[in-house]
Amino acid sequence: MKIKLGVLFGGKSVEHEISVISAIQAINSLDREKYDVIPIYITKNNEFYVGEKIGDISSYKNIPSLLKESQRVIFVSGDNKTELVRYPFKAFGKNVVDYIDIAFPIVHGTNVEDGALQGFLKTLNLPFVGCDVLSSAVGMDKYVMKTVLKDNGIPVLDCKCFLASDYSDPEKVMDAIEKEIGYPVIVKPVNLGSSVGISMADDRNSLYDALSNAFDYASKVLVEKYIKNLKEINCSVVGDVDEAEASECEQPVNNDKILSYDEKYLGNKKGGASKGMASTSRLIPADITSAVREEIRTLAVKAFKCLGCNGVSRIDFMIDMDTDKIWFNEINTIPGSLSFYLWKPLGVSYTELLDRMINLALKREREQENITYSFDTNVLEGINLSGTKGSKGTKM
Secondary structure (H helix, E strand, C coil): CCEEEEEEEECCCCCHHHHHHHHHHHHCCCCCCCEEEEEEEECCCCCEEECCCCCCHHHHHCHHHHHHCCEEEEEEECCCCEEEEECCCCCCCCCEEEEECEEEECCCCCCCCCCHHHHHHHHCCCCECCCCHHHHHHHHCHHHHHHHHHHCCCCECCEEEEECCHHHCHHHHHHHHHHHCCCCEEEEECCCCCCCCCEEECCHHHHHHHHHHHHCCCCEEEEEECCCCEEEEEEEEEECCCCEEEEEEEEECCCCCCCCHHHHHCCCCECCECCHHHHCCEECCCCCCHHHHHHHHHHHHHHHHHCCCCEEEEEEEEEECCCCEEEEEEEECCCHHHHHHHCHHHCCCHHHHHHHHHHHHHHHHHHHHCCCCCCCCCCCCCCECCCCCHHHHCEC
């Protein structure tokens, strides 16, 4: 019997459209002999829709029209499955549209990749592919991620973190950056990807603009030293905390100081259609020595396990060409296009990669079934909350 696999994508995120591309790429590569695939689109208002055209990329040229032809659903937990129930409910007739055995979130950015969606799925007792709530949240928050990795011996650049409330006094914030870091600096929202809100500053005027831009997208901003003579190297990892392996390394090729959103997703656009991260200009394998390649791949696996990741992630590194120092930059716990293009050079097809991710999720579910989450107790027997002293005045 086939596994009912719900592929979730979209959501309330600035990377909404990229999620649609990544998910439908994956849907088209899943093994239909093993999986009965149900595409589930999440609108920018976090509403869930299913329908015949939800898995068709051409339908997203007119999303309002697509939604009119599709069915909004809500998730209801059932016995070893989760039902997709019609919403609004019909007074008569069948309201259960379908069900799923396991969810496959292919989402990017805040509100979906950061543990929020994963927590929702976990509450439903619905197994899901990819990182759990904690690793998703830590992986999304660049400052928290850096502190965890630094404590575990992974090389990360020193940084400062500022809240939107701090920026009520921009001069004070800029004084602190100039004193403790110095120019040039990179300014980025603490919890976004796809180069959204990221910019470089080399003087006070550009720093003000960079901070203002970043705070447009997030309430917390990270500032770190900018490496002038930089080589970016990315590497994907698949596995879990028990066992993981690294992919081939890539070297992004960009025409600007920072690889922009358009370069990542629209750089090689052909025939009006984006191919997601698979379209980005890159060198595979990267132009690095075999020793540097192995060091990066080793660091990638170490960081992946340290953060408790599961499934496929992409880890971005920076090499300071003036010192040959390798720095961990960030992790993408659900990378664009799931980084399938980094596994092809190692002989791993996209279908095989997706299958492995699903099997890792099922393994985690089996392991969690062996954990006790409750125990018999009579603490509620005869409890009386009529006391006036709160919990300490409770009469047992």
